[in-house]
Amino acid sequence: MEFQIAGGSVPGSEHTKPGKPGWTNNQDAFHWRQTDNCLAAVVCDGCGSGAHSEVGAKISARLVVQFIAEAGERYVGQLLSQPEKEVGIDWERVKTLILSQIAVLASSMGESFSKTINDYFLFTLVGALITPWDVFLFSLGDGVFVLNGEIIQLGPFPNNAPSYLAYNLTGSSLTVDQPELLKIQVNRIILIDELESLILGCDGVLDLIALADKNLPHREEVVGSISQFWTDDHYFTNSDAVRRRLALIGKEGAEVVAGNKARVTNGLLADDTTLVVIRRDPDWKKEVRP
Numbered sequence: 604m605e606f607q608i609a610g611g612s613v614p615g616s617e618h619t620k621p622g623k624p625g626w627t628n629n630q631d632a633f634h635w636r637q638t639d640n641c642l643a644a645v646v647c648d649g650c651g652s653g654a655h656s657e658v659g660a661k662i663s664a665r666l667v668v669q670f671i672a673e674a675g676e677r678y679v680g681q682l683l684s685q686p687e688k689e690v691g692i693d694w695e696r697v698k699t700l701i702l703s704q705i706a707v708l709a710s711s712m713g714e715s716f717s718k719t720i721n722d723y724f725l726f727t728l729v730g731a732l733i734t735p736w737d738v739f740l741f742s743l744g745d746g747v748f749v750l751n752g753e754i755i756q757l758g759p760f761p762n763n764a765p766s767y768l769a770y771n772l773t774g775s776s777l778t779v780d781q782p783e784l785l786k787i788q789v790n791r792i793i794l795i796d797e798l799e800s801l802i803l804g805c806d807g808v809l810d811l812i813a814l815a816d817k818n819l820p821h822r823e824e825v826v827g828s829i830s831q832f833w834t835d836d837h838y839f840t841n842s843d844a845v846r847r848r849l850a851l852i853g854k855e856g857a858e859v860v861a862g863n864k865a866r867v868t869n870g871l872l873a874d875d876t877t878l879v880v881i882r883r884d885p886d887w888k889k890e891v892r893p
Contacts, residue, residue: 605884606642606733606798608635609838611845612877613853615807616869621855628657631805631877632726634664641675643668644879645730648746648805650721650767659724663705663768667728670700671741675732682736692732692739694787702771709772717773725767728787729757729803731881738798740791743768747809748790749802749829755790756809800833800882807876811852820854820870832880839882849876 614629630649635642647664649656674697681690709719727744740748744765745758758765766777766784777784802808814826831838831848838844853872 605886606881607839607884608637608642608644608879608881609832609842609845610635610644610646610877610879611843611847611849612875613846613849613872615853615872615874615876616855617873618875619855621867621869629875629877630657630660631807631875632657632660632664633803633877633879634668635879636668636672638672638676640679640735641672642733642881643672643675643730644803644881645671645728646746646803646805646877646879647726647728648744648807648875648877650725653725654722656723656725659705659769660726662708663701663724663726663728666701666704667730670697671730671732675734679734692789694741694789698768698771698787701768705769706772720769720773724769726769727765727767727805729805731801731803733795733798733881736795738791738793738795738801739789740801741787741789743785743787745806747802747804747806747812749800749804749808749812750791750793751797751799751801752830754812754829757790758806798881798883800830800880802829802832802878802880804878805875807872807874808878810872810874811849811876811878814852814871817871819851820868821856826852826871832878833882838880845878845880849878852876 610633612631618627633646635644645664645667647660649660674692678692705724712719729742729746732739742757748755771785812829815828817826853870855870856868
């Protein structure tokens with residue numbers, strides 16, 4: 604199983620605050636891992652009101668990928684050893700393992716458990732698990748998939764308040780009203796030979812998609828279709844190419860106004876914008892499911 608994968612992330616102007624003091628961190632994170640039989644990838648978007656949610660997003664992206672990849676390896680092993688049985692991914696077990704590690708970290712940080720969770724560990728997730736035969740798209744909270752060119756939007760949620768995995772540890776109104784939103788959702792399962800391209804994105808990628816016909820800041824070139832990220836080889840040969848393109852789209856500038864004074868102008872990306880793009884390697888040959 605061979606796929607090409609790339610990713611990038613930039614802070615939005617609501618965080619960099621061009622022309623104003625008070626720059627804040629990019630609260631998004633992404634991570635992927637390829638094991639012997641699986642490829643697991645995830646994009647995490649930290650809660651905007653969390654004081655340090657970029658920390659939890661970065662740590663938790665690695666935890667999510669670790670446990671998803673392990674679940675994928677178990678799934679492959681069961682299929683190979685027991686082909687006559689119907690097997691699947693134990694998503695509830697994955698969720699429990701992730702939460703147990705977050706709970707240990709939060710409990711070790713020395714402050715109120717609930718405050719630590721709210722300050723550091725509230726994040727959404729959008730991810731994929733690719734095995735030799737199946738592709739699982741999963742999520743918890745808002746974001747977007749672009750599967751073979753099809754845009755699959757997650758959310759929006761009422762009052763712009765998405766569900767967060769760590770609400771399972773602290774409780775929230777969703778615990779009683781909509782507990783199913785606090786589970787890892789399997790949004791789509793397809794056969795591996797159906798996968799041509801896939802983007803995992805935070806909700807900022809929806810804004811990026813809408814900018815296709817806009818000119819880049821201070822240039823005559825247009826932003827272009829989201830499809831550029833899986834059709835242009837450059838994004839897979841240069842490990843920083845995705846981030847650079849996003850940075851160009853979100854680049855701030857300056858313009859002269861009355862009295863020869865300069866005014867700082869925002870780039871086109873208001874929100875933190877993060878994506879992971881996966882495409883099938885041209886030399887990939889599909890395997891027969893046992």
